[in-house]
Structures are given as C-alpha cells and as structure tokens.
C-alpha cells in the first residue's frame with residue numbers, strides 16, 4: 001500500500017498538480033536556489049520606489065537540473081541582476097569602468113563599487129546598518145548616556161516615589177538611547193561587498209581550500225542572502241567595507257561585532273561557522289609563521305599544517321536547546337573535515353582548559369561572574385527547556401581515554417581537545433561556576449568568538465543571566481560577539497549595544513563596531529510557505545481538525561493540504577503526551593501503525609529524545625508531536641508542514657515554529673494554526689505576522705491569503721500586559737489543572753466520568769473507614785480478652 005495514499009487521500013495540491021501523492025514531497029528535495037528574494041532593482045534615484053514583488057530567476061525555478069548550474073557559469077555581477085534596461089546598461093558600463101582591483105595578501109581580487117553593491121544588496125533585500133561603535137559620534141554619545149544613567153542610579157531623588165524613580169529614569173534613558181541609535185542607524189545604511197558565489201570565499205576572502213571544498217561537498221552552490229551579506233563582513237571587514245562610503249569613522253582593524261536577523265531556514269548556521277573555523281585556521285597559520293593567510297597554500301597543505309597544531313578553545317556557540325546544539329555540532333564537523341579544527345558538544349563530564357579565578361583576591365573577577373552565579377532557581381526552571389546536550393562519539397572517546405588514564409596512573413583526566421565548543425547556557429555556566437558555593441570560578445580568556453544562536457531567546461529573561469554569565473566569562477578583550485535569529489526585538493538589540501559598551505568600559509578597550517544585517521522584513525515568518533488559520537468553536541473541534549489533516553475524506557478538497565511528515569506543536573508537555581495518546585492509533589497498521597506517531601518533549605531522557613529525532617529524520621516517524629522545545633533552529637529538510645495545535649504564545653514563537661518547514665528556500669510547506677474562542681484575544685499578533693509574510697510573498701488580497709483584511713480588523717488588539725502574560729504562561733485554561741488533557745470526550749461526558757470517579761473514591765474511603773473501625777473494635781475486644789486472660793494467669 002502506498003503509505004502516503006493512506007494519509008493524503010483527497011489532498012488538493014496532489015490533485016491540482018496531477019501527480020500521484022507521495023511522488024514529490026513539496027518541502028523536500030534539493031533546491032536549485034536557496035535564496036528567498038530576488039527583486040528587480042534599477043539604478044537611479046527612483047530605485048527604492050520600484051515594485052518589490054518576489055520574482056525568481058527563470059533558471060532557478062526547476063527548468064534546469066541542479067547539477068547543470070555550474071559555479072563558473074555564474075558571473076560575479078550578472079547572477080543577481082534583473083534584465084537591464086538601456087539606462088541600466090549604461091549605468092552598468094559606467095560601474096564596470098570604475099571597478100577596481102585590490103590586493104588582500106598576494107592575489108589580486110576584484111571588488112564591486114558601491115553602486116553595484118547597493119543594487120545587489122537591495123535586490124536580495126539585505127539591509128546593513130551600523131548600530132554602534134562609530135568612533136566620533138555614537139561611542140561618545142553612548143558613554144555619556146551610560147554615565148548619566150549610572151550617576152542617577154547612584155543618587156536617587158528624594159521624592160515620594162524614591163524607589164521607583166531611578167529605575168523609571170534609567171528605563172527612559174535606555175529607551176531614549178535605543179531610539180537615538182536606532183534612528184541614526186536607520187539613516188546610515190551601508191553597502192558592503194556581497195558574497196556573490198561561494199568561490200569568492202577562497203579567492204577574495206582567503207578561506208582555506210579545505211573549507212571551500214567542504215562547502216561544495218555539501219552541495220551548496222549559491223550563497224543564501226544571510227551568507228551573502230554576513231560572510232564578507234565577518235571574514236575580512238576591511239575588504240567588505242573598502243568601497244563603502246560613510247564608514248570613515250568605523251575602525252574594523254580589530255574585527256566587528258555582528259547581529260544577523262534573517263528568516264528561518266535561511267542558512268544562518270554556516271554563516272557563523274565558516275568564520276569561526278576560518279579564524280582558527282588563520283591563527284594557527286599565523287602562529288606557525290606562515291604569513292597572514294594561506295592564499296598560496298593548497299588544501300592538502302592547509303590540512304597538514306593545521307593538524308599538527310594544538311587545540312585551543314577559541315569559539316563558543318551557545319544555543320537554547322540540546323537538539324539545536326547537537327545539530328550545530330554536526331554542521332560544524334562537516335565544514336571542518338580535514339582542517340584539524342575540533343567542534344565539540346559540551347557535556348557534564350567534559351573538562352575544558354579554563355583559567356581559575358582567585359576568589360576574594362580580585363574584586364573585579366568576582367564581578368565578572370556575579371550575574372551568572374546567583375541563578376540557581378532560574379537554572380532549575382530552565383532545565384525543562386534547555387537542559388544539557390548529549391555527548392558525541394568523539395567526546396565519549398575523549399572521556400573514556402581520560403577515564404582510562406585516571407584509573408591506570410591515578411592522574412586527573414586531561415582537558416578535552418576543543419577548538420569550537422557548542423553548548424546550551426546552563427551546562428557551560430555550571431562548569432564555569434563549579435559545584436558548591438566555595439567552588440573556584442573559571443573564565444575562558446582564550447575565547448575570541450562568542451556566538452549566540454537564537455540570541456533573542458538567549459537574552460530573554462528566561463536565559464539572560466546564564467547567557468550573560470558566559471559572555472562575562474569570555475574575558476579576552478578581542479572577543480567578537482555575533483548574534484543570530486529570525487526574530488530580534490528592539491529591546492534585545494538595545495541590550496546588546498549597552499552590554500558591549502559596558503564591557504568595553506570595564507575592560508578599558510575601544511568598542512568594535514556593531515553591524516546589523518536584516519534580510520527581508522524584520523520579525524516576519526517564512527515568506528515561502530502557506531499559512532492557514534482555522535477557527536474551531538471547542539477544544540474537541542481541534543482534535544477533529546487534526547484528524548481531518550491525517551485522514552482527509554476522499555473527494556474533500558476543503559481541508560488544508562498537508563502531507564506527512566509534519567510537526568504538531570502543543571502548549572505543554574502534558575498536552576503533547578495526551579495528544580499522542582489520542583492519535584497514536586490513528587495510522588492504519590498496514591501503514592506502520594503507532595510507530596508513525598511520536599512525542600518529544602524536555603521531560604524525556606536524552607537518549608529517548610535523540611532516538612526520536614533520528615526516527616523522524618529517517619522518515620520512520622510521520623507525525624511528531626512536541627512542545628516549543630523543537631520550535632527553534634532544528635532543521636528537518638523534508639518536513640512538509642507544521643500544525644499549531646495550540647496557538648503559539650508570541651508572534652516570535654509563531655515565526656520559529658512555522659519556520660520548521662520551507663527550509664533553504666523550499667516551497668510548498670504549510671503552517672496550520674488552530675484557534676478557539678479562548679485564543680481570540682491573542683490571535684491578532686499571529687495574524688499580523690501571517691499578513692506580513694504574505695505581503696512579502698506578494699500574496700496580499702489574493703483569495704489564497706490566510707488572513708483577509710476583515711479578519712485583521714475584527715480581531716481584538718492585544719494589550720501589552722496580556723502579551724507578556726501569554727508569553728510566560730500560555731493560555732491559562734490549558735495549563736495543568738485546566739483542560740490540560742486532550743480528548744474527544746464532551747464536557748458532559750467528562751463531568752459524568754469525574755462524578756463516577758469521585759463516587760468510586762468516596763465508596764473506597766467509606767469502606768476503608770469501616771474496616772478501620774472494625775479493626776479498632778476488634779483490637780479493643782482483644783485487649784479486654786487479654787486483660788481477662790492476664791487476670792486468669
């Protein structure tokens with residue numbers, strides 16, 4: 001039996017395409033072009049007013065087989081350009097005449113002039129701005145504001161509301177600073193060199209041949225937008241900014257701090273891994289005295305050189321969940337094959353090379369970790385979602401070797417050989433803080449790159465103290481911070497700017513420029529998928545709805561097209577479990593039965609979690625029921641859709657959940673969101689995100705758009721306080737004690753069942769009491785008997 005026939009009978013798209021269901025999964029398979037945007041942009045002053053409707057190149061729409069698009073066929077300039085008009089041809093000719101050659105190291109390279117950069121960046125909706133670190137203006141401004149804020153903090157006004165005053169003022173000053181910076185940043189977009197093709201990594205930016213080969217080996221042929229915009233700046237900022245105007249007051253000699261905001265599935269992971277691996281290789285070669293870069297050495301030489309060198313923990317990648325951390329390790333290892341760079345997952349037993357702080361001797365040192373160390377209760381709370389990542393084979397091997405050494409010679413375990421450490425916040429902070437109050441705290445002075453993946457959640461109150469603790473433990477003054485996410489609220493950006501400034505002041509070093517890249521519109525969901533909002537009057541209606549998705553009745557074209565594999569998100573662990581109990585027998589035995597439906601949440605042991613992940617990746621599991629633990633970062637290439645069984649608790653959560661489908665520019669993914677009347681007060685922010693995504697995809701006003709204007713107008717506005725509450729607690733009635741259990745039974749049936757259970761319980765209690773009374777009576781009679789017996793004796 002065709003397994004997909006069982007689950008996708010009557011599905012609209014399959015019929016429309018005239019293809020048998022299951023032949024081609026919409027969200028799976030190779031994509032000829034992983035880019036999201038390619039707008040026609042013309043030169044001249046009117047260029048910004050031109051239509052921004054999404055349009056792909058003809059040759060990327062599937063007419064040409066992926067293998068036919070040779071990298072060399074893609075010219076540096078024409079690859080992204082729309083069909084030029086006569087004016088544009090003239091402008092291009094003028095631009096070509098101004099294109100100059102530069103010489104980074106030994107090889108002559110071609111750089112685009114600013115106008116060309118501007119066109120390409122605009123065509124791909126890339127916007128780069130300097131958020132802070134301009135030498136003349138922002139830094140001085142920032143310092144002044146910070147000084148004023150700290151003065152006011154120390155000397156509160158003696159008024160009635162003395163306690164609230166400094167906090168309020170500080171908040172005001174901070175938001176004023178953020179607004180000023182935001183405004184000035186908006187005024188100053190910068191046009192850096194884009195990475196037009198991966199070949200330029202080697203030829204222009206001097207990335208090692210081995211890394212370049214590893215990228216090709218993975219089948220990545222064209223860089224995604226976030227890679228285009230971020231890699232040149234991270235690898236060689238001086239070169240990336242060479243042709244840009246309005247950057248004279250930016251000093252990039254010591255590198256930059258970077259903030260990358262790009263859609264889900266747009267390839268942010270390799271955007272931070274390539275520079276991290278490259279800088280380690282570069283430093284090793286520098287140490288060996290082989291010159292600045294390795295332009296003249298080939299891949300094999302790179303390999304030999306790097307493998308002989310020692311491993312120094314140089315980069316730390318922090319991710320919010322163990323699943324994401326494991327995935328980053330896998331990606332990193334693929335990119336680092338043959339380079340000698342070791343990418344390792346943090347685990348409890350791992351010993352890292354760290355500098356121990358002398359306690360109570362240096363006040364400053366205590367201060368370094370104070371924010372991270374008083375975090376006991378929050379850590380416990382976070383464990384449910386974050387926890388510790390699992391150990392890798394290599395680490396196990398290290399651990400075993402260390403253990404052997406310890407048992408044979410009595411020596412302590414040697415520190416692990418690590419270049420790039422990938423971790424969740426809590427486990428690394430536990431290592432740094434040590435066990436017990438008197439434990440010696442540690443810092444990581446060799447770390448030069450701190451990467452926060454899903455930075456907005458890592459700097460959200462739930463993880464903030466832990467993340468700040470790690471950041472502060474990276475004491476190298478040359479540390480570069482890079483932050484990545486598909487969503488980045490302005491308060492998080494302001495926090496990053498403020499913390500960078502405070503840190504530089506504390507360390508007495510000039511700040512690096514903080515550059516932000518935004519791809520597309522900020523904080524919007526994946527533009528290349530279909531969104532569906534479905535109202536059901538009751539909770540039971542949702543269960544009926546999801547069954548409709550699993551078993552669309554033959555000839556029923558009304559339901560949303562959704563084919564397995566898909567992920568179902570619920571609000572709580574309890575609800576995930578009970579939904580699993582309800583659905584696990586819904587798949588016919590001939591199609592695999594209950595093995596096709598699985599549940600994954602943070603209460604399950606690590607080994608079970610990783611097995612389920614593996615089964616879902618391999619296609620054995622078709623329906624994965626989970627919580628927000630899998631909402632961020634996790635990459636399953638073939639996922640055709642996601643179902644928000646319970647509404648996401650924020651607009652950002654919606655963006656990340658729905659971003660589990662439509663990865664790397666694949667089209668055809670579907671995000672279905674059920675909502676009941678309990679959710680109505682909260683649906684507006686989600687409907688807004690959907691409307692913005694559809695606008696980006698040019699779908700507004702079309703019949704197929706999930707959110708019609710009347711719906712947006714009709715939905716009530718959400719008060720800020722309610723938004724905050726929802727984010728933390730979710731829909732109250734679905735928490736434990738409320739309607740946490742998912743079931744098909746009606747309220748009347750549930751009430752009857754509850755009454756029956758209560759009656760049984762009271763009957764049992766009554767029987768227990770009667771028995772107890774009888775026993776007591778028996779005891780008394782026995783006592784009387786005993787008394788008589790005693791007297792008899």
Ligand SMILES: Nc1ncnc2c1ncn2[C@@H]1O[C@H](COP(=O)(O)OP(=O)(O)OP(=O)(O)O)[C@@H](O)[C@H]1O
Nearest residue numbers: 034220222223224264265266267268269633635664
């Ligand atoms: N240039 C490329 N060409 C084709 N595929 C790519 C390219 N870069 C990355 N990918 C693939 O795209 C998928 C998504 O990448 P990645 O997980 O890095 O996305 P992301 O932006 O981090 O998403 P999220 O915001 O959900 O974390 C991965 O399977 C990755 O291998």
